Each structure stands twice: as structure tokens, then as C-alpha cells.
Amino acid sequence: MKVTPLALLTIFAASSSAFGLNGGAKSVARATRSAVSFQKPALVQAVDVHGNRLGSSALGDASADASDALSVRGGAAASAPAKSGGIDFGLMAYFALWYLGNYYYNITNKLALNAAGGKTGFPMTISSLQLGVGALYAIYLWVAPDARKKPTITMQDLVKMIPVSFCFMGAHSASVFAMGMGAVSFAQIVKAAEPAFSAVLSQYVYGKPISRAKWLCLPVVIGGVILASVKELDFAWSALISACIANTFAAVKGNENKKLMDTPGIKDRLGSVGNQFALTTILGFLMSIPFVLAKEGSRLGDFFQAAKTTPAIWKNVVASGLWFYGYNECATMTLKKTNAVTQSVANTAKRVIVIIGVALVLGESLDPIKLLGCSIGIFGVFLYSIIDTLVAKKK
Template sequence: MGPSAAASATTLTYIAIWYGLNVAFNLQNKVIFNYFPYPWFVSSVHVVVGTIYCAVFYLIGLKKASFERPITTEELGAISGPAAMHAIGHVAANLSFAAVAISLTHTVKTLEPAFNVALSQLILGQSTPAPVILSLIPVMVGVAAASAADLSFNWTGFISAMVSNLTFGFRAVWSKKAMTTIKNLSSTGIYAYTTLISVFICVPGIFFFERGVWSAIRTQVALKGAGQFYGALLSVGLLYHLYNQFAFNTLSRISPVSHGVCNVVKRVVIIATSVLFFGNKLTLQTKVGTGIALLGTYAYTEAVKRYKATPTPKLA
């Protein structure tokens, strides 16, 4: 096998692991929410487990798989903005997962590129070519159609997914603006610090929004046993961290557009597996709307590939 073939095989392996971990995370996460609907607490578990994972690897000398190196105050400031948006977006996504079917949340999240386009214009002064903007119309139409007919629809789930889109849009744009200042720190290290910062944002929310979680924990431990209950939380936290890590690693090996296409395919796989696993009933309109939204997202990635965005001149 030649070097290029070996590199391609490695990349495909990364993508397959990313997909597998992502599907396992989504299914396990929803199973937990079905009997333990506390998204702030579960979100905090995800990032706490990820931080412990990184700390252990760092302490045993596997620094390249964790924090890599200490960062400066300036670098911490550069990471903190995107990390805050990552944390808030993660909690918002889990609020949606807890409230509606996985398939609906992922359908609504196909709108994320629309937020990226708007925020790139507002924050970076980066104009988006008309064909790229037009490619987002079927995404919006598809999401509207699917949401209107989805049997699990409620406003909490829909609005939470939209908040996740907005904050992840800020994360993407601020990352482009800020991460250029960080040298000699790979995507693995940046994500490790993002996870650490997220702990300090997610955990306090438990005490403001989910004060009843402690009695709920005692109830679940009594019903399931400590091993099963805490084991499920530990496993879903590991799945969350590892699937994101492989997503970051995959992005470092392929172009952002190719990564976007992979994300479209990933959503198809997650929606399909969640419908089969949970036996969710989808109306014909929901199926058609979801299909249109996914095709629109693919059209968007293709349009981005053909028409590069151009910076808008700033007035003095």
C-alpha cells in the first residue's frame, strides 16, 4: 500500500470511528434522558469526564492526546470565547435532545450553516456569494416542513436546537478569528482546553436550573443500583469526548468542505439509527422535510466549494 493509499485508509478509519462513537453517544444519551431528564447535569458530566480523561493522559505522559502543553494567558483568552459558545451550545443541544426525538433535533441543526453565514458577515466582515446563500433556502424549507409535522415537536426542543445553532455558529466564527494566534497547539490540545473551560460554565448551571437533580439521582440509584446508573453516565461522557476528538482529528486531515459533507452523512446515519432504535413514527411530511433539509445542506457544502467567500471592505 502506497503512502497516499495508507493516508486515505487512515482518514476513512477516523471517519468510521467518529460515526460509530457519535451514533452510540446519541442513542445512549437519549436513553438516559428518557428516565433522567436533567440536561444541565448530563451536559456537565460529559465535559467533566472529558476533562478527567485529558488530565489522566497528561499525567501519564501522553501529552499529545490531551492538553499537550501549558497555555499563556493570551492563549486562554483566545480559546475562552469559542469554548463558552461550545459549552452553551452543548447544553442547548441536550435540552433539545431531552425534549424531542433525536431525529427532529438533528434536522433543526442542519440550519447551523445559515447562522455561520450571517455571523461571518456581521463579525468577520466576510460576504457570502449569492449561490451559497440560495443553497440554504431548501434547508430552511425542509426544517420548517419537518418540524411542523413531527409528532414529538414542542417549542422547548425546537428553540433549544436553534440556540445551539446560534452558539455553535459563534463558536465557528470566533474560532476562525482567534485561533490564528495560537501556535504549536494541535486540534487535540485546543479541544482539551475547550472541554476544561466548559466545565466552569456547565457545572454552575446545575445549581441554578436543576436543584431537584440530587433527589432524582438518589431515586435512580435506588431503582437501578449505583453501578448501572453511574456507569451509564461515565460511558456517555467518554463517548461524547471521544467522538468530538475524532471529529477534530478528522478535520485536521481533510478540508472544511469535505468535513461538512461528512457531517451531512453523519446526520443521515444518526437520524436513521435513532428512528430504528427507538421506533419513532415519522409522518410523510416529516420524512420529506428531513430529506429536503439534508439535501440542502449537501448543496450548501458544494456551493461553498465552488464559490469562496470574500472579505467585505471595512469603512474607516
């Protein structure tokens, strides 16, 4: 699969819509102008999924609840979701962009890894450059006219963000390693077991007890992963271990992020979820550089020479970096607008779409036993997410 200009244009359009580049709270349903207007002189214009520029609108009432101000749209107060006939088209757009971005990220990431040498290539360099692409885009949003308001954080705030950023970098890099060492579908199946890691850490490290019902769901998740691994044609212990490391980092990041956001005043100083993710990405990129130098520093010359002679490397690195940054912000907007059960269904559906879709595109194995194990594992994840709600309703 080639990374075409259309694919790159799509991620910019998705990012523009998700990030609210006009600085105010705008609804996707307000798009009324033609695609031709997107070519007007203004450097930064928000567009919908069809490439149409969004119309301007006033900011929300200044007396709106302060908690609603923490939105991805540059810190402006979030307006009520635009609906037509009871359908929230804005939410549907975020779902579509989240899924599309995650799908294309996995494909372009794997293509970049393969073009750079596969299992013997440069996974740490590629994962770091992907964060670097996201960091550059985040900085661009701060300096571009009418894009995103800069955060007003202190040096102490940055220090407090280091644990979250380091875990974010670790989870991303380990995931890229896992996908480089084995099939994307296999890495996704193992990553679906993240709740098991989160449960152990929450219970024994952060002192947050997990219900018995949740513990009973974990054997289903782990059993599904084991069953899916039995018939994995591209099985590698390195892929399994890397995916487990990614799960550990992701679980720690979730707990550390909650501690961070409980810090008095930091939400106001950040200004938006978009700023929080931008700073996390920038710090994660900076912290990844020493690991690149330590692991692949002696071969960086070979990597850049290969990138010059093989355009598929740098094209897919740039594309995967943009997709990664874009789909994460779209996911944030989606999860902020839905409840816990909807989030669980959305994450489950996303995992299934990515596993099957990427496997078909990249020609990875879809053995019936692997699909059965995948289904059991993902069902276990979904059940784990909603079991407490189901048990509470029965009481």
C-alpha cells in the first residue's frame, strides 16, 4: 500500500477538524461552504471530513462550567454537540476519524518498519521519529495564527508531567517493537490484555482494589491471548515480551495521568486536553532520544542513507506520525463525549477492525484458531470493562 498525497491530506483534514484550528468551539455539522473555500489565503482553516471549511461561530457563554473548558479545541468552552434529528454527527465524525486514524497508523507503521529492515531494522528510531512528527505538529498549532492557545504551565508542572510522558514514550516504543518483531494482528491481540496489567498495578502498586468480578474476567482475556498465540505463524517471543512491556507502561501511564490531573490548578494552566497531549508528546520525544542513541546510535547513518534511497521509509514514518497524533486526539474527543459502556464498546470494535483489516491488507495469517482466541480475548476485555455495571444493576 502506498502513502499517497490523498492519505496525507486526509490526516491533515482529520487533525484540523479534531484540533479546532480556528480556536473556538465549532461543530462539524456547521460546515456549509464548498471545498473550494479551503484554498483561501488563510494559513490555518478547520475542515470537516469532506474537506469543507467550517464556518465561524461565537465562543460559548462565558459563564459555562469551567470543567467544560478542558476541551481539545484550544481551551475554548465546549459547546453542546450539534445534532440533527437526534443524531450527533460531530460524535460520529470523531468515531470515524479515530478508527480511520488507528487503522492507517498500524498499516503505515508496519510499512515503515518493513522498509527499514523489519526485525533487524530500526524500531526505536522509527518510534522516536513518529513522536517527533507529532511534536512538530503540536508546536505548529501553537505558532500558527488562530490555531491553538499556548499553555501557561510552570517548570514544576513540566516536572510533574515527566512520569506520564516517559510511560507514554515507553508504551509507544514497545508497541512499535512488537509490531516490528511479529504480525500487527498478534501485537494487537496481546495488547488487548492490558486490563490484566492494569488490574495488578492498581491493586498492588496504587492501592486501588479491583472487584472480584473484574478479577474473574481476567482468565478469559489471558486465555484468549494464549489461544490466539498457538496458531500464530509469525510468533516471536520478542514480539510477545515487547507487547507485554507496552501494556505495563500503558497501565502505569493511566494511573500516573490520573494523579497528574488531580494536581490543583494544572488543568487550568494546560488549557485543553490537546495541550496536555501535545506536551506529553514533546516530552516523550525528547526522552526517547537517549534510547535511540543507546540502541541504534551506531547505525543511524545507515538508517538515514536507507531513507534517502528508499522513499517508503520516510514517507511512512511521516504518515504514521501524523496518523498516530491525529487518532489519539480524536479518541480523546470521542471518549470525552461518551459514557464508560460506550467507551468499552468503541475500544472493542476498534481492536477487531484493526486486527482483521490490517491482517487482510498486509497478508497476515487469519487462522480460525487465531480468530477464535482473538474473539475470546477481546470479549473478555469488553466484559472486564462493564462487569461492575452489570453486577450493580442486578443488586
